[in-house]
Amino acid sequence: MKITSYNTAKSELVRVPLPEQTRMYKPITHKELMDLTLESIHHSGFELQKESYTMAREGQIANGTYTISNVADKDMQIQIGWQNSYNKQVTLKFAIGVHVFICANGCISGDMGAFKRKHTGDVQEFTPIHITEYIKTAGDVFVQMQGQRDVMKNIEITKRTSAELLGRMYVEEGFLNSVQMNIIKGQIDSPSHDYGAKNSLWELYQFVTYSLKNDHPASWMQDHIKAHEFFTTNAGILVPTNEMIPIEIESPYKQLDWVEEVNNLENHL
Secondary structure (H helix, E strand, O other), X not given: OOOOOOEEOHHHHHOOXXXXXXXXXXXXOHHHHHHHHHHHHHHXXXXXXXXXXXXXXXXXXXXXXXXXXXXXXXXXXXXXXXXXXOOOOOOEXXXXXXXXXXXXXXXXXXXXXXXXXXXXXOHHHHHXXXXXXXXXXXXXXXXXXXXXHHHHHOOXXXXXXXXHHHHHHHHHHOOXXXXXXXXXXXXXXXXXXXXXXXXXXXXXXXXXXXXOOOOOOOOHHHHHHHHHHXXXXXXXXXXXXXXXXXXXXXXXXXXXXXXXXXXXXXXXX
16 A cells, blocks of 8 residues: 655755735745744754645645653654645634654644644734744643543543444545554554553554554645544544533643543443
8 A cells, every 4th residue: 555755854845935925825934933933842842853845736635743752751753844835725823742662653733723824914924923922832631631631541432332433534534534544544453653551542542543644735734634533532432422511621630530430431332
């Protein structure tokens, strides 16, 4: 099975011609986003470890990711990302997530309020101020994602539960395709990495993000956000949508209640 790679050099992305600005369309250059992100990371007191880029359609759609070295624990570290386009097919987005050490998987926390802006109106003036403020929240987001990880590690699931959850992601949510499903099946049968929580919701989440590594740049960020929302908001447990009570994880105490509730539900399946 051939895997397409969208990785590109920073220098290649900078050279992509910028489309003409109109009254209704105000583009932001990939280079502006690179410079702004790096400057904001520095001013926020974060230390950059790595920056990487992907592009599609000859650079008309691009993503940038920035891994931070001084906001981390034994499993993962903070990662900041943006998505941009010159062909109006995707909006300008910024999001905060994590980079998992053992497998280099990425998880993007959409429910923490991902920045999103159309290329119209005052976007060129709005962007620098608000993105800088947004990046400063990365430390708080990391703490919340640590809590979510710990909860998922404590939720054991069976192979049948995994299969039914994957079916929901593929059929109902639509952020997995058949190629990614095959990758996940291979990981379930023979995992490439030990995530420290065998047969857990966290392990299944990592199998899913592993399958999204080579997602198309136009859908990469949104698919990761959808995956994160599925595993945290829906809890990934077999509860009908119309009976689901959304839970916002704000403290370890709520997370423990969530685990107990989920375990009770699964015992009755």
